[in-house]
Amino acid sequence: MTEDTSSAARARRGRDKPADASADTHPSGDDRFAVIDKHLKRGRYAQDQLIETLHIAQDVFGYLDDGILIYVARALRLPPSMVYGVATFYQLFTFDPPGEHTCTVCTGTACFVKGANDIVAAVAAAYDVPSGETTEDGLLTLKTARCLGSCGLAPVVLLDGEVKAREGADLILAALETMVVPEPVGAAAEGGES
Amino acid sequence: MAAPIDLHEVAQREHEARSRYPWRIKACGSTACLSAGSASTISALEQTIETSDLALDAVVIPTGCMGLCSRGPLVRVLRRGGDETMYQEVNEDVAIEIVRSHIRNHEPVEESVLDAEIPFFAAQERIVLANGGIIDPDRIEGYVAHGGYVALQKAITEMTSEEVVEEVRASGLRGRGGAGYPTGSKWGLLAKSEGDEKYVVANGDEGDPGAYMDRTVMEDDPHRLIEGIAIAAYATGASKAYIYVRAEYPRAVERLDRAIRVARRNRLLGRRILDTEFSLDVEVRIGAGAFVCGEETALLASIEGRRGTPRLRPPYPTERGLWGKPTMINNVETLANIPAIVNKGAEWFSSIGTPSSPGTKVFALAGDLVNIGLIEVPMGITLRTIIEDVGGGIPDGGTFKAAQTGGPSGGCIPAEFLDTPVDYDSLRQLGSIMGSGGLIVMDDTQRMPDVAKFFMEFCMDESCGKCVPCRAGTVQIHSLLERICAGEGTFTDLRHLEQLCATVRDTSLCGLGQSAPNPVLSTLQYFGKEYEDLITIQTVAGVKEVADA
Numbered sequence: 001m002t003e004d005t006s007s008a009a010r011a012r013r014g015r016d017k018p019a020d021a022s023a024d025t026h027p028s029g030d031d032r033f034a035v036i037d038k039h040l041k042r043g044r045y046a047q048d049q050l051i052e053t054l055h056i057a058q059d060v061f062g063y064l065d066d067g068i069l070i071y072v073a074r075a076l077r078l079p080p081s082m083v084y085g086v087a088t089f090y091q092l093f094t095f096d097p098p099g100e101h102t103c104t105v106c107t108g109t110a111c112f113v114k115g116a117n118d119i120v121a122a123v124a125a126a127y128d129v130p131s132g133e134t135t136e137d138g139l140l141t142l143k144t145a146r147c148l149g150s151c152g153l154a155p156v157v158l159l160d161g162e163v164k165a166r167e168g169a170d171l172i173l174a175a176l177e178t179m180v181v182p183e184p185v186g187a188a189a190e191g192g193e194s
Numbered sequence: 195m196a197a198p199i200d201l202h203e204v205a206q207r208e209h210e211a212r213s214r215y216p217w218r219i220k221a222c223g224s225t226a227c228l229s230a231g232s233a234s235t236i237s238a239l240e241q242t243i244e245t246s247d248l249a250l251d252a253v254v255i256p257t258g259c260m261g262l263c264s265r266g267p268l269v270r271v272l273r274r275g276g277d278e279t280m281y282q283e284v285n286e287d288v289a290i291e292i293v294r295s296h297i298r299n300h301e302p303v304e305e306s307v308l309d310a311e312i313p314f315f316a317a318q319e320r321i322v323l324a325n326g327g328i329i330d331p332d333r334i335e336g337y338v339a340h341g342g343y344v345a346l347q348k349a350i351t352e353m354t355s356e357e358v359v360e361e362v363r364a365s366g367l368r369g370r371g372g373a374g375y376p377t378g379s380k381w382g383l384l385a386k387s388e389g390d391e392k393y394v395v396a397n398g399d400e401g402d403p404g405a406y407m408d409r410t411v412m413e414d415d416p417h418r419l420i421e422g423i424a425i426a427a428y429a430t431g432a433s434k435a436y437i438y439v440r441a442e443y444p445r446a447v448e449r450l451d452r453a454i455r456v457a458r459r460n461r462l463l464g465r466r467i468l469d470t471e472f473s474l475d476v477e478v479r480i481g482a483g484a485f486v487c488g489e490e491t492a493l494l495a496s497i498e499g500r501r502g503t504p505r506l507r508p509p510y511p512t513e514r515g516l517w518g519k520p521t522m523i524n525n526v527e528t529l530a531n532i533p534a535i536v537n538k539g540a541e542w543f544s545s546i547g548t549p550s551s552p553g554t555k556v557f558a559l560a561g562d563l564v565n566i567g568l569i570e571v572p573m574g575i576t577l578r579t580i581i582e583d584v585g586g587g588i589p590d591g592g593t594f595k596a597a598q599t600g601g602p603s604g605g606c607i608p609a610e611f612l613d614t615p616v617d618y619d620s621l622r623q624l625g626s627i628m629g630s631g632g633l634i635v636m637d638d639t640q641r642m643p644d645v646a647k648f649f650m651e652f653c654m655d656e657s658c659g660k661c662v663p664c665r666a667g668t669v670q671i672h673s674l675l676e677r678i679c680a681g682e683g684t685f686t687d688l689r690h691l692e693q694l695c696a697t698v699r700d701t702s703l704c705g706l707g708q709s710a711p712n713p714v715l716s717t718l719q720y721f722g723k724e725y726e727d728l729i730t731i732q733t734v735a736g737v738k739e740v741a742d743a
Contacts (some may be wrong), residue, residue: 051479086501090482151566
């Protein structure tokens with residue numbers, strides 16, 4: 001989770017161009033494409049590596065935008081429509097940069113029984129953000145997870161990857177309040193969480 | 195090519211290394227306990243041993259799941275000679291105390307001791323989870339010291355592939371993914387199918403919320419799964435195998451990848467396994483969050499890198515599967531049973547459980563229960579024993595209302611059927627299914643229509659969209675349930691709900707759609723009054739049913 005945030009932070013900062021871009025880097029000069037290239041090469045550009053490749057791309061970029069999808073499509077010689085179709089089919093692929101902080105509420109059956117829905121509703125209301133989306137200021141992404149498999153700790157909430165066990169909506173909101181603090185005006189954009 | 199592993203020698207060396215320490219401290223490092231903070235427990239144990247000058251007396255071994263996840267982090271202290279103490283909720287402070295008091299002064303930390311004789315542990319019979327809490331999942335030596343890979347060696351050096359298939363058939367083992375198809379028959383189908391290339395696929399796409407049996411096998415005993423796969427491949431003539439793992443299980447992927455590398459290095463996988471003619475390659479494939487991929491044809495599409503949509507059967511995957519080649523898909527827990535069956539024989543296996551459902555089943559117990567965690571019990575045990583003895587009953591003096599089995603594909607079982615033996619056929623008769631092993635208990639504060647709505651929302655989100663009954667039907671059922679739960683439903687809605695559920699069940703393409711109405715139908719059957727009450731309240735309130743007139 002923390003890794004997600006940092007790669008997301010990098011993604012937001014834009015593509016830092018390395019000064020000495022060598023000849024075989026992506027035309028944009030973004031060296032993160034080299035990570036994808038390495039994986040593609042190891043998989044011998046096999047088309048059945050598509051899902052794995054998208055995972056790697058999302059790991060390094062934080063999310064998948066059209067440029068990345070087209071890049072993967074060309075490399076694997078697949079129609080972009082198919083790559084888009086696969087990427088949108090699976091829930092773990094995301095097409096928007098995640099927020100600075102993430103609140104993931106487990107909505108598995110055990111957590112449901114212990115009131116997870118109330119937590120989702122409370123956070124959504126407090127931060128005016130529907131589940132699965134990011135606040136307008138980009139500070140908080142509210143997500144739900146199918147089941148984190150720690151049912152003995154239900155309800156389970158992950159705040160930036162840190163497990164909050166058996167805590168009700170009020171405690172989660174209190175924890176979020178100290179975590180999600182809007183940056184003071186004039187602070188450097190670099191001063192994030194990572 | 196390196197020499198193959200000498201199982202006997204490795205086991206012996208491991209036993210010797212173990213007996214060097216007077217004390218062995220086994221700390222649960224599985225996902226549930228890690229969530230409860232066991233990483234700091236383990237480092238606190240190690241540091242305290244180090245600083246207390248006890249490094250020659252005690253060793254800390256991170257292990258897989260011990261089962262009672264709600265009391266985690268769990269720690270077992272073993273004294274040379276067999277004396278054993280189990281500790282619960284071991285945070286850093288307790289960990290330090292255990293070393294200082296128990297190891298140094300031989301005085302157990304009484305207030306944190308967990309009685310290992312409680313029914314939670316006593317009623318269990320562990321085959322699949324036999325190594326949970328015992329071995330370090332990352333060390334093949336631990337697995338081998340507990341009899342690991344002996345079954346593979348026996349199968350490929352002493353048995354013909356037909357004999358292995360016959361043994362599995364005779365054991366009566368049935369698919370643990372939920373449907374309960376006889377495993378031996380499936381193996382026989384693949385063994386008989388013609389083809390230069392055949393595949394075995396382990397289905398580790400455990401999507402039911404509240405179920406983590408397969409994850410535990412993959413994370414905590416990866417070699418058991420690999421051994422099961424290798425035996426399956428030998429028996430059926432497959433030369434390549436895939437393990438399809440949910441992307442939500444990164445630790446399982448990591449441990450499986452490592453275990454495969456180690457197995458290959460020891461000539462337990464790869465070319466000419468243990469110097470025989472048998473060769474097998476195993477590869478891990480990762481899903482990306484789609485419940486439908488647990489369905490076998492959807493899973494195959496996903497392995498091929500496509501959208502995970504199911505297709506019509508026949509042809510069954512054993513005729514035409516991955517890339518058109520004969521393929522057999524077995525659930526992870528099913529395959530994890532195989533080494534024990536080959537080692538101890540079909541007769542031993544079928545003596546456990548019931549005649550129609552032999553063996554054990556792993557359940558993830560959750561919900562309104564005192565003991566929450568992972569259990570392995572013989573088939574045929576009653577729900578009452580699981581809930582009241584193993585689960586410890588409902589906390590805070592609550593009253594049992596329903597047990598939900600089979601996740602979004604299963605149903606809710608009311609109190610009057612608590613004495614039903616747990617096996618494939620009895621649960622089906624009650625309108626539920628065995629499913630993969632999620633067992634969620636609800637007390638009387640839960641409203642059943644809400645529970646049905648929760649599962650329908652899940653199915654609606656997870657419907658792949660290929661066939662109309664499931665794609666459109668789940669949305670319609672969900673909106674009917676929303677209306678009813680909000681107290682705005684009519685008796686016409688209730689009638690429509692029943693009809694629509696029957697249609698979706700009977701006409702959907704794959705198991706997801708066919709079983710999606712189960713939670714609604716079973717709650718309608720057993721808790722129909724709750725639905726009616728929700729409607730009656732509204733009618734009494736004076737909002738007359740215009741639509742009904």
